[in-house]
Amino acid sequence: MKSSGIDYRLGLVPFGGLDNSSVPNGTILNYGSLYDQNESLLDDINQMQMDGSTERAYCAISNAIQHIAWRSFALKYIILITDEDNDVNGCSIDQNALITRLTQKHIFFYCYIDDTAGQASTHFSPIAEATQGSIFQITDSMLTVFSQLATKITSTYLIQYRTKDADSSDTRHVVVKINADQQIQTVEGTYTPDNLQLSLTDDTKTIFSNAQPALTEIPITVHCSSEEAVIKLYVKSSESSSYSCSDMAYTDSGIYSGAIPESFVLSPFVNFYLSASRDDDTITLPVKDASLSPFVIPIGYDPPEITHTPETQSILAYNFHVITASVSFDRDEDVQMTLFYKSSNEYSYNALSDSLPVTQRDFEKKIPSASIYGNHIEYYMLAEDENGIQSSFGSSDDPVIVDVMGYTVTQKITGSIIVYADVIAQDTINPNKWVATGNVRIGTRTGGSELLGITSTITLNTATLQVEGDIEKGLIALNIKRNVNCAPENFPLYHGRFSIDGNHNPPIINLIEGDSKM
Numbered sequence: 001m002k003s004s005g006i007d008y009r010l011g012l013v014p015f016g017g018l019d020n021s022s023v024p025n026g027t028i029l030n031y032g033s034l035y036d037q038n039e040s041l042l043d044d045i046n047q048m049q050m051d052g053s054t055e056r057a058y059c060a061i062s063n064a065i066q067h068i069a070w071r072s073f074a075l076k077y078i079i080l081i082t083d084e085d086n087d088v089n090g091c092s093i094d095q096n097a098l099i100t101r102l103t104q105k106h107i108f109f110y111c112y113i114d115d116t117a118g119q120a121s122t123h124f125s126p127i128a129e130a131t132q133g134s135i136f137q138i139t140d141s142m143l144t145v146f147s148q149l150a151t152k153i154t155s156t157y158l159i160q161y162r163t164k165d166a167d168s169s170d171t172r173h174v175v176v177k178i179n180a181d182q183q184i185q186t187v188e189g190t191y192t193p194d195n196l197q198l199s200l201t202d203d204t205k206t207i208f209s210n211a212q213p214a215l216t217e218i219p220i221t222v223h224c225s226s227e228e229a230v231i232k233l234y235v236k237s238s239e240s241s242s243y244s245c246s247d248m249a250y251t252d253s254g255i256y257s258g259a260i261p262e263s264f265v266l267s268p269f270v271n272f273y274l275s276a277s278r279d280d281d282t283i284t285l286p287v288k289d290a291s292l293s294p295f296v297i298p299i300g301y302d303p304p305e306i307t308h309t310p311e312t313q314s315i316l317a318y319n320f321h322v323i324t325a326s327v328s329f330d331r332d333e334d335v336q337m338t339l340f341y342k343s344s345n346e347y348s349y350n351a352l353s354d355s356l357p358v359t360q361r362d363f364e365k366k367i368p369s370a371s372i373y374g375n376h377i378e379y380y381m382l383a384e385d386e387n388g389i390q391s392s393f394g395s396s397d398d399p400v401i402v403d404v405m406g407y408t409v410t411q412k413i414t415g416s417i418i419v420y421a422d423v424i425a426q427d428t429i430n431p432n433k434w435v436a437t438g439n440v441r442i443g444t445r446t447g448g449s450e451l452l453g454i455t456s457t458i459t460l461n462t463a464t465l466q467v468e469g470d471i472e473k474g475l476i477a478l479n480i481k482r483n484v485n486c487a488p489e490n491f492p493l494y495h496g497r498f499s500i501d502g503n504h505n506p507p508i509i510n511l512i513e514g515d516s517k518m
Contacts, residue, residue, distance in 0.1 A: 008153075009034035009071065009289075010041055013064045014048050016055030016087075022048065025091065026060030028067045031234055031243055032275065032282065033291040055084050057123070058098050059091040061109075065101050069275055069284045075153055078102070079145065080111040083138055085118035095123070099130045105281075108152070109133040110145055179508055197225040198276045198285045201255065208295070209391070211302045214267050218260040218297065222274060222285070225254065229278040233258040234291070236271040238299070238387070240264075243291065248274075260297075267300040269387045296388040304329040304383035306337075306393040310400045315377075317407035320369045325393065327361045327383050336384045337363045340396070344374035344404075345439065345450075348490045349396065373422065373439060376403045412436065415465030415502025416445050419458070432463040441478065442467065444506055453478050453490065465502035475509075 011034045014022035035041040061078060070076055102109055109131040113120040121135070128135045136145055175188040201221040212218055220233060231248040248258035264270050273290035276283050284290035308325035315321050327335050335356045340349040352365040367377065378401055380394030394400045410424045412434055422438030437457045441450035453476040458469050469475065475498060479488045496514015500507050 009036065010038070011035065011064070011068050012041060012044055013060055013068070015057065015060035016051065016053050018049035018051035018053070021051075024054040024056045024059070024087065026056075026063040028063060031245060031291060032067045032069045033284070033289070034069065034071065036289050036292045052084070054087050054090070055082060056088075056091040057082055057084075057086040058088075058093040058095070061098060062093045062101060065105055065107065066277060066279075067282065069282050069290065070105070071288070076105060076107040077133075077149060078107055078109050079149075080109070080113075080124065081138075082112070082120070083114045083117055085120040086123040095126060099127055102127065102131045107131060110136070110149070112136050112138050112140070112145070114138045177506070179504070195225070196229060196276055196278050196281050196283050197223075198231075198274060198283055199223045200285070207297055208389075209303070211298050211300055212265065212270075214265055214299050215262045216265055217262045218265060218270070219257065220248070220259060220272065220274075221251075221255055221257045222248070223254050224256055224276055226276075226278050227254070229256075229276045231256045231258070232275045232277075233260075234273050234275070234294075235260050235264050236294070237264040237266045238269050238271075239266055243271075265299055269299055269389060270297050271295065272297070296390070298387075298389045301331060303389045303391040304335050304385055305391055306381055306383050308381065308393050311402045314403040314405045315372060317373050317404050318369045319372055321367045321372060321377070321402070323363075323365050323367060323379065323381075325363045325381055327356055327363065329361070329383075329385065331385065332358055333386050334358070335361070338382045338384075339363075339365045339367075339379060340382070340399075341367050341371060341377060341379035343371055343439075344376045344378065345441075346371075346374075346490075348488070349378075370438075372404055373407045374404060375407070376401050378402075412460055413445055414460045414462055414467060416505040416507045417460075417465070417467055417500055417502040418443050418445050419460060419467065420450060424460075432461055434460040434462065436460065442500065446505065450478055452476065452493075467500040467502065469498045 012029050013026045014029070015026040016022065016024045029044050030040070057080060061080065064078060109127050110133045111124045111128055113124055113135060115121040115137065125135050127133075134145070134148060171190050171192045173188065173190050175186060178185045178187065199222065201223060204221050207218060222231065224231060227250060232245050233248050234243040234245050236243045244264070246258060248256040251257050260270060260272060271294040273294040274285045275290070286293055286295065305328045306325055307328065311321070323339055325337070327337060329335055336353060337356050338351055338353040340351050342349045350371065354363060354365070356363060367379070371377065378399035380392060380396065380399045382390055382392045384390045410422070411418060411420045412424045419436050420441040420443070421436035424434055424436045427433035427435060435457060436459075440454045440456075440458055442452040442454070443450050454469055456469075458467055460467050475493045477491045477493050480491050481488050494511055494514055494516050497512040498514065499510045499512065501510065
């Protein structure tokens, strides 16, 4: 899967182990976080102890659904490996309830069973069938299930859309039209937005800016969109390799409070992250790989400080722009300095970095001329020390903005397709052929939004109403959020040749001998 460009994570929930090494209802490892390193997963697998004790598989699956920090908008799979049927004593979850929980979370269920062990087939086969999963025999090769999983993952598409009314809690009606093999199918449904959301309060955000005294309790407060959520605070000192967990208490107005105990507040830093669970929904903060990329609080010293004077005058389009800054830091160590920048026409930032030694704390980078276009450019800077303690000048939500003058946008309509580019020129031989170059974006004539991007040349044919892309480059989906807590990003969709047929509305994209990244 990794060779196919699939960004996957694995989790582990042992149950019914020897001498209660894992409890009958399932033991959540790694604090519910998915493993970023396979070596850590293998270490936990090697420590498992097998036995024929009580194995409440239904409860273990239910706990995995609820307590694993599943990544939002990712395909989700549970693979059960057992040589017994489900022990019903002591577990209140029945088969129908488990199927409901799995389908509500859109989780595919796969299972390795010994169908000679009691009622294993009766207990697990209906669940796999109901969730579009599969059943395998315990004697089958593991390569069989992973091969089937890889095939399913690469042929399954998740569609995420961005609403124009994100704050409304009214019921939404969604219609999706699917066009494949010259057939069109319409699927529609309704839903009521009720996403679980988690964010730090302003008071908590201030603790990252200044040195916190050692051996002093640090209060942590967060906003949560639900009063019924269970919020957990995970803390790790700079001298520890594992986290300690505690529950946060609901106060009022959507605020939950907790504290990092003074015994964890040791120089030079302390780590923490949070999780929020409600019913079968669990999120973390930070959003991605929270246990591996936690928040870092400086203990006993101030973080690096950036000094910078922003540009106040407009700059000329397609002329590089120099950004200079300096960093003040009292510790005898290097500082990693990064400039993030983008045009107002882009949705994700580019980055330029330097390691600044003690003897040279000045920073200078050129924003390339190819990025100086649109109404303005945006940038911010981040300084980070060797402990991961950071300070910034601006942010992705509040960047420095510099106006750009002398930029003009050209566009061309071909059937139901609209193409935006820096330059769109007519072919000197074929008057129906046009060539678009430089920051090419593709949208629909009815919607007008820039949906796809490509960094190389594309051709338009106003007679056949076709758009064709370069074989060496790929399509990128623009302005996509992983979830409501994330900033918009650009996602690679496909590498290789492609064409878009503007004779249809909406246009139809054809992928030709390439590699899909969806």
